[in-house]
Amino acid sequence: MSKEEQIIRVLITGAAGQVAYSLAGLIACGMAFGPKQPLILNLLDLPEKTGAMEGLRMELIDSACPLLRDVIATSDPVVAFQDTRRRRQMDMKRYDLIASNARIFKDQGLCLDAFARKDCKVVVLTEPSNTMCYVCRNFTANARLDYNRAVGQIASKLKVSAANIRNMIIWGNHSDSMHPDCSVASVVINNKSQRVSEILGEEMIYFRTQLSESIVKRGNEIITARGLSSGWSAAKAVCDQMRDWITGTPQGIMVPMTVVSDGSYGTPKEIFFTFPVEIQRGRRSIVRGIKMDEVSRSKIDFSGKELMQEKMAAVAEIGEGNV
Numbered sequence: 617m618s619k620e621e622q623i624i625r626v627l628i629t630g631a632a633g634q635v636a637y638s639l640a641g642l643i644a645c646g647m648a649f650g651p652k653q654p655l656i657l658n659l660l661d662l663p664e665k666t667g668a669m670e671g672l673r674m675e676l677i678d679s680a681c682p683l684l685r686d687v688i689a690t691s692d693p694v695v696a697f698q699d700t701r702r703r704r705q706m707d708m709k710r711y712d713l714i715a716s717n718a719r720i721f722k723d724q725g726l727c728l729d730a731f732a733r734k735d736c737k738v739v740v741l742t743e744p745s746n747t748m749c750y751v752c753r754n755f756t757a758n759a760r761l762d763y764n765r766a767v768g769q770i771a772s773k774l775k776v777s778a779a780n781i782r783n784m785i786i787w788g789n790h791s792d793s794m795h796p797d798c799s800v801a802s803v804v805i806n807n808k809s810q811r812v813s814e815i816l817g818e819e820m821i822y823f824r825t826q827l828s829e830s831i832v833k834r835g836n837e838i839i840t841a842r843g844l845s846s847g848w849s850a851a852k853a854v855c856d857q858m859r860d861w862i863t864g865t866p867q868g869i870m871v872p873m874t875v876v877s878d879g880s881y882g883t884p885k886e887i888f889f890t891f892p893v894e895i896q897r898g899r900r901s902i903v904r905g906i907k908m909d910e911v912s913r914s915k916i917d918f919s920g921k922e923l924m925q926e927k928m929a930a931v932a933e934i935g936e937g938n939v
């Protein structure tokens with residue numbers, strides 16, 4: 617029998633919410649940290665949500681997931697963040713949210729600083745996710761859901777498996793200014809990689825625009841259809857993102873990640889911006905040299921400006937020294 621991996625602790629905040637309801641089960645089944653990684657789940661939500669959290673805790677235990685060694689449900693951040701030393705955590709209108717959420721994220725950042733390992737990895741789903749990352753630094757926002765949505769739509773258009781789609785790019789802020797771009801995307805058919813643009817020919821210009829607009833609107837469309845936000849696909853995206861962050865990306869494969877801008881592609885420095893990255897041993901490197909046309913250029917510039925404004929709003933709320 618092979619030696620068992622050391623047990624890790626995974627903290628989910630907003631644990632009584634609908635994203636957490638899907639996310640907890642996916643993580644317990646090994647979708648984020650792999651099929652051999654045993655774990656303890658720490659669940660955190662507000663005191664008035666203790667009942668709903670307890671229900672989730674019971675369901676998780678009733679699922680008899682072999683990897684799941686314990687579930688702790690609490691409304692006390694000190695208990696929840698305590699001993700997350702072995703790794704990770706997840707978690708209205710935009711500018712209204714910045715003020716209230718910046719304070720919550722500052723407090724949670726302080727807990728992570730006090731209790732978590734320095735290489736603790738955090739995926740933020742709560743909007744405005746890029747700017748909340750800025751408040752806490754060692755975080756990433758969720759760009760993977762938009763990438764997954766685009767990959768799903770390209771695969772559906774070309775009638776291939778989503779696993780065969782490569783190099784879909786998401787640029788910018790997680791807001792209406794986001795720029796999903798399939799102009800360099802490719803598809804592997806019979807072991808041969810081909811640009812989506814080659815397959816679609818003249819239709820590509822229309823498809824690129826329509827896909828981009830559709831991804832930006834998709835979240836609201838799902839809310840209108842379900843009366844709830846996209847809980848399951850958001851939870852799956854958090855798992856995909858965390859798995860790639862930990863295990864790395866295969867040679868030549870890029871995925872979207874929200875990282876601190878170093879000024880690449882003419883973006884403002886020191887904001888959390890979504891770029892195409894490659895990941896090796898937990899280190900995310902922005903992929904260089906992607907050619908962009910005027911459409912991409914102006915959308916990336918616009919998104920960068922918006923993120924600078926959000927950053928200023930967050931800093932005004934909690935003060936530069938607290939970021």
Ligand SMILES: NC(=O)c1ccc[n+]([C@@H]2O[C@H](COP(=O)([O-])OP(=O)(O)OC[C@H]3O[C@@H](n4cnc5c(N)ncnc54)[C@H](O)[C@@H]3O)[C@@H](O)[C@H]2O)c1
Pocket residue numbers: 629630631632633634635636660661662665707708720740741742743745758761790835845846847850
């Ligand atoms: N980035 C994306 O693409 C994307 C997609 C779906 C959802 N979201 C966002 O993810 C978040 C979760 O979505 P949901 O549908 O599960 O929402 P939800 O309203 O069902 O759940 C949110 C939970 O967070 C809890 N909460 C609030 N303040 C808290 C605090 N200070 N500490 C701990 N818990 C707290 C609430 O009590 C609630 O149980 C929302 O902000 C939503 O907008 C983002």
